[in-house]
Amino acid sequence: MGVPRVTPGTDPADGHLPALTAAVHALHEVVRGHPEGGRRPGQDPPALARIATRFGLSPFEADLLLLCAGVEIDPGLARSCGEARGLDDGALPTFGLAMAVLPGPHWSAIGPAGPLRRWRMIEIGPGDILADSPLRVAERVLLELVGAPQLDHQLTPFAEPARPPAELAASHRRVADQVAAVWTGRDPLSAPLIRLHGGTADDRRAVMVAACVSAGLTAYEMPPRAVPGTPADLETLSRLWEREALLADRALLITADGGPAEPDGYDAPAGFAAATGGRVVVSGDRWRASGTREVVAFDVPLPSVTEQRTAWATGLPSPAHDELIDRLVSQFSLGPAAIRAVCVEAGTVAAARGTDLAAVAWEVCARRSRPRLDGLATPVTAVATWDDLVLPEPQRRALHGIVRQVRHRARVQHGWGFGDRAAGLGVSALFAGGSGTGKTMAAEVLATELDLGLYRVDLSGVVSKYIGETEKNLARVFDAAEASGAILLFDEADALFGKRSEVRDSHDRYANIEVSYLLQRMEAYGGLAILTTNLADALDPAFLRRLRFVVRFPFPDAGQRAELWRKAFPRPTPTVGLDPARLATLQVTGGNIRNIALGAAYRAAEAGGPVSMAHVLAAALDEYEKQERPLTPAEVQGWT
DSSP states (O other): OOOOOOOTTSOOSSTHHHHHHHHHHHHHHHHHOSOGGGSOTTOOOOHHHHHHHHHTOOHHHHHHHHHHHHHHHOHHHHHHHHHHTTOSSOOOOBHHHHHHHSSSOOGGGGSTTSHHHHTTOEEEOOOSSGGGSBEEEOHHHHHHHTTOOOOOTTTTTTOEEOOOOSOOOHHHHHHHHHHHHHHTTSOGGGSOEEEEESSOHHHHHHHHHHHHHHHTOEEEEEOGGGSOSSHHHHHHHHHHHHHHHHHHOEEEEEEOOOOOOOTTSOOHHHHHHHHOOSEEEEEOSSOOOOSSOOEEEEEOOOOOHHHHHHHHHHHSOSSOOHHHHHHHHHHOOOOHHHHHHHHHHHHHHHHHHTOOHHHHHHHHHHHHTOOOOTTTOEEEOOOOOGGGOOOOHHHHHHHHHHHHHHHTHHIIIIISSGGGTOSOOOEEEEEEEOTTSSHHHHHHHHHHHHTOOEEEEEHHHHOOSSTTHHHHHHHHHHHHHGGGTOEEEEEOGGGTOSOOOOOOSHHHHHHHHHHHHHHHHHHHOSSEEEEEESOGGGSOHHHHTTOSEEEEEOOOOHHHHHHHHHHHSOTTSOBOSOOHHHHTTSOOOHHHHHHHHHHHHHHHHHHTSOBOHHHHHHHHHHHHHHTTOOOOGGGGTTOO
16 A cells, blocks of 8 residues: 555545554654753753754754654654554555644655755665655764764774873963854854874874863864775765764864875875864874865964973973983974883883983983884994994084084074074074085984984985975975974985076976975974985085084095994904005095905905905905095005
8 A cells, every 4th residue: 555645735545553652752852852932041951952953954854853763762752653654564664654744844855965864864774756755864973863873883993082192282272262263153054174283193183182172072083095095985974974964063173284196096085074064173284174164273382491491390300401302302203192101111121121211211211212113214233323423523412512503402503592582493404515524424323322313314315306395305304203302314315405597397396395305394393314425515505504414524534444444343343454554545435444344354254364454455356346436556565
């Protein structure tokens, strides 16, 4: 038996319809609650009234949603629907049945553009005729109506609750209050897109969660890999999230750092943020806005030195030495929550080992803030010390000056006020000199002395022919290393530097932009950044002026080469008859000397005896041949 064809507003011919109408009316009173005047002042409106208001439902659409929900709540109503449809058991309602029993019916209520369909609040089952197709309320909407709200099961693979921060720096609290103020009093769907940049990802997450707490919202987070990769999937997820934002006052954080797009060029995080209404926050420094949606951007600063010092002084066991706090603040840029975790771990480890807290705190900081530079830089195991470095005194003084500025930067710049007088007080250096003159070893010595990680970045692999890609690659390196204070060693600066020629085309102009961007990030970087180049005379003076230190590594003279030969063979190596003064006649750098010494050691090991001048001579011939250089008789005169 089909649904009775009736004219809305007339007495239905089927005897079951009056009973169904009465049942719907009774459910209507229960779910809608008492009239406005019967509620206590300040009492929240019933769920159905709130949903109708937020989604813009007409009275008929609200009643239709109630009817669909009623058959799930009340078995008697489901039986009445079944009887009205000529069925023996309970059944879902149909649109034709709703038009027969509900006042003010209109066909647009079931149209794809209507709120019930747009927001996926009801689902239409299979049927030959639209009016006879069964209607079911969405599970998420039903749970909201019965007072058991929870995140839609279709969203749980893509969004997870954001962890609330244990504490927030004062500067971050101010940003969180500004974000909450933007949301306050705004309709969720008309709220602007919030963009958070600067700071660390953890800092931006903490600001977003704090803003949600202030605004009475629940914070969720969508990792970048969870964003659908196709526009069709994105549209479905967008509608579901918008429905969630309207139902339950939720906000969503999307991490979008401008990473590689899909193979077809589609940038999923950016596309999702632009297409999705509701209170959405995008976290990332390199996210590019798209679409016409209003965007309000906030910069999340790194915690100030004062804030970090306060956190360290509070977390470290009393009395905390100012010198230790100065060192920690100078090298590591951590928020209050991270500092608190370091203090707890360092105190526990120091007590268990019976060691000094200062050394343990530094160790824990270095490990916890180790930069995520996989694929961007190569970690270098720094073992060289000052004793291994053979350089003229002016160069050694310059290196000691670098150590001094890195170690005491926080006290001078912030404690003594120099940081308030000028911008760009990062410690940046250029090591210029021929291959093998000690540039990399000097960087290792600095890392050993400062007890910091050293990472080599090959600029030839960072520089891209595509406009904007070089800056993006550099930004990824500096962002990843910012909190750690690691030493960044940019090898092969010749790939980017060189005297600027006259700007004749766009390529010249963008090359200068890339260099300026690199120098800008080096000036602002919280750690030590070192550039190396083999072309000391090909550098633009305008660029050199922006570097704090320029250390030129000369070709070693005879005395320095003799000293390098004395240090070339480790103490356990058996040697016989080696004369550093005669070996110094070889016109080679320290790097060549290390190669020759190693080759001679292998030759001696094969011969089963100690390293001799003959072994060094044979290894020197190999090294010269590798460099396509002739070994002159004068260089080896009197060796054998």
